[in-house]
Amino acid sequence: MSDEPDLTHVTDTGDAQMVDVGDKPDSARRAVARGRIELAPSTVEAIRANELEKGDVLSVARVGAINAVKHTWETIPMCHQIPITNVETEFVVDDASVDLTVAVETTGKTGCEMEALEGVTTGLNVVWDMVKAAEKDADGQYPQTKITGVEILSKRKAEP
Numbered sequence: 001m002s003d004e005p006d007l008t009h010v011t012d013t014g015d016a017q018m019v020d021v022g023d024k025p026d027s028a029r030r031a032v033a034r035g036r037i038e039l040a041p042s043t044v045e046a047i048r049a050n051e052l053e054k055g056d057v058l059s060v061a062r063v064g065a066i067n068a069v070k071h072t073w074e075t076i077p078m079c080h081q082i083p084i085t086n087v088e089t090e091f092v093v094d095d096a097s098v099d100l101t102v103a104v105e106t107t108g109k110t111g112c113e114m115e116a117l118e119g120v121t122t123g124l125n126v127v128w129d130m131v132k133a134a135e136k137d138a139d140g141q142y143p144q145t146k147i148t149g150v151e152i153l154s155k156r157k158a159e160p
Contacts, residue, residue, distance in 0.1 A: 021080060021109040028158040032103045033116035035150035037124045041096050043134040047127075048093060057130040061100070062089045065123030069104055072118040082108045084115065089123065096144075100124055101153070113152050120150055 039047075047057045054060075066087045073081040086105040091098055102119035104112040124147045128135075135145045 024109040028107050029111050030105045031113040031116040031155040032153040033120045034101045034153050035120040035124050036097050036099045036148050037127050038097045038146050040144045043131050054130045058091050061123045061126040064126035065089050065119040068122030069115045069119040072115045076114050079114050080110050082106045113155050
């Protein structure tokens with residue numbers, strides 16, 4: 001018996017492989033992820049007032065988050081393409097930050113945590129892209145802007 005762990009994404013010869021989930025039964029699954037982008041208070045006020053040059057920041061970020069969820073399998077090498085049955089996005093705008101929570105649901109053979117994480121990170125990146133002009137300092141840098149706290153809040157798998 002070997003002390004080596006059984007690797008699921010790499011063969012014995014070191015080749016990358018996708019896990020075979022073909023024999024697993026379908027089950028209802030849900031994953032919820034969250035993250036935050038920290039911004040200058042003046043930028044947050046401009047988001048609230050919809051006064052940014054590029055347009056409605058949260059509407060565009062919501063579309064970006066949903067699109068990222070649907071395309072996760074194209075960006076995470078060993079993710080399966082799964083049937084997304086629902087995506088929910090929620091933004092909470094504070095004085096100096098925007099929180100994004102993304103919930104993803106599927107019925108299938110594998111979970112949807114990576115899809116929820118992709119939704120959060122892309123949605124927050126879209127916020128950053130939409131507010132870049134407002135966040136830049138005199139040197140063209142982003143001293144107050146950062147994405148933090150990206151995490152899975154919950155995941156659920158119903159028994160088949």
